[in-house]
Amino acid sequence: MAKSRNRLKKVVIISGLSGAGKSTAIKCFEDLGFFCVDNLPAFFVPKFIDLIQHQTSKTERVALVIDIRSGEFLSGFSDCIGYLTGHAVDFDVIFLEASNDILLNRFKESRRKHPLAASGSVLDGIKLERKRLFEIRTAANIVVDTTTVSHQGLKNLLTETYAPSRSKKLKVNIISFGYKYGLPSEADIVLDVRFLPNPNYVRELQKLNGTDLKVKNYVLKWNETGIFLDKIRDLFRFLIPRFIEEGKYYLNIAVGCTGGKHRSITIAEDLQAYLKKEFDSLSILVRHRDINK
Numbered sequence: 001m002a003k004s005r006n007r008l009k010k011v012v013i014i015s016g017l018s019g020a021g022k023s024t025a026i027k028c029f030e031d032l033g034f035f036c037v038d039n040l041p042a043f044f045v046p047k048f049i050d051l052i053q054h055q056t057s058k059t060e061r062v063a064l065v066i067d068i069r070s071g072e073f074l075s076g077f078s079d080c081i082g083y084l085t086g087h088a089v090d091f092d093v094i095f096l097e098a099s100n101d102i103l104l105n106r107f108k109e110s111r112r113k114h115p116l117a118a119s120g121s122v123l124d125g126i127k128l129e130r131k132r133l134f135e136i137r138t139a140a141n142i143v144v145d146t147t148t149v150s151h152q153g154l155k156n157l158l159t160e161t162y163a164p165s166r167s168k169k170l171k172v173n174i175i176s177f178g179y180k181y182g183l184p185s186e187a188d189i190v191l192d193v194r195f196l197p198n199p200n201y202v203r204e205l206q207k208l209n210g211t212d213l214k215v216k217n218y219v220l221k222w223n224e225t226g227i228f229l230d231k232i233r234d235l236f237r238f239l240i241p242r243f244i245e246e247g248k249y250y251l252n253i254a255v256g257c258t259g260g261k262h263r264s265i266t267i268a269e270d271l272q273a274y275l276k277k278e279f280d281s282l283s284i285l286v287r288h289r290d291i292n293k
Contacts, residue, residue: 009060016096019106029063038065043076046083095140098147143186169283176268178260178290187254199262210265219266260290
């Protein structure tokens with residue numbers, strides 16, 4: 001008698017730069033009940049998934065780490081993605097990264113050797129790793145920059161996204177940031193609010209941030225702010241239902257001002273409040289990337 005075929009509900013491939021949080025991520029997926037395999041060569045994935053699909057256990061969610069440790073076996077990654085797509089497997093590719101300075105500091109703190117730092121230069125190893133993982137990063141549908149994200153913050157983000165009770169919701173991450181520190185690499189949509197009057201030029205507001213009521217009142221009192229908010233609410237009132245209909249479940253909205261402390265935070269929190277009120281089905285997180293810089 002043939003064994004019954006078990007349809008996997010989700011496969012998550014975790015990749016990224018050494019020191020960017022992959023160990024934290026795989027532990028989080030273990031806590032969420034995923035069957036986890038660390039450092040699986042890419043060319044083994046089709047055989048592994050086929051085994052899971054045809055065995056009789058109740059394994060429904062799988063998380064795999066594929067990274068630079070695979071060495072020459074990384075060349076099989078495109079075939080792996082082709083297999084998953086061709087066999088209608090529901091999968092995500094998560095790529096974790098961080099700035100060079102932060103990665104350097106993390107290696108110094110852990111006193112671990114970078115896997116590609118044969119010459120002893122961690123920075124050279126990081127640069128080479130970025131180059132060799134470019135194909136995987138390009139294929140990733142979820143890119144998380146952990147430069148300013150703590151271990152707990154990464155766990156919260158993954159739990160919010162993959163907890164079984166919330167797995168069918170569209171996850172919206174709103175990130176406030178300062179242009180002087182660069183665009184968030186994970187952003188799907190970027191809103192530039194640098195045209196709004198700047199509280200930084202008001203002495204009593206300089207040392208406050210956009211979570212303070214005084215700053216909020218200042219940013220929101222202007223006519224152009226009201227017009228802008230009306231327009232972006234119209235935009236997302238149109239986009240969100242279509243994203244849900246399309247099957248999109250992860251949306252990163254970045255809101256930027258010059259320093260990331262006043263206007264961007266106020267607008268990000270106003271957008272969060274609006275989306276929560278307008279759409280019951282959304283799961284929404286707000287992160288103020290540059291609030292402490």
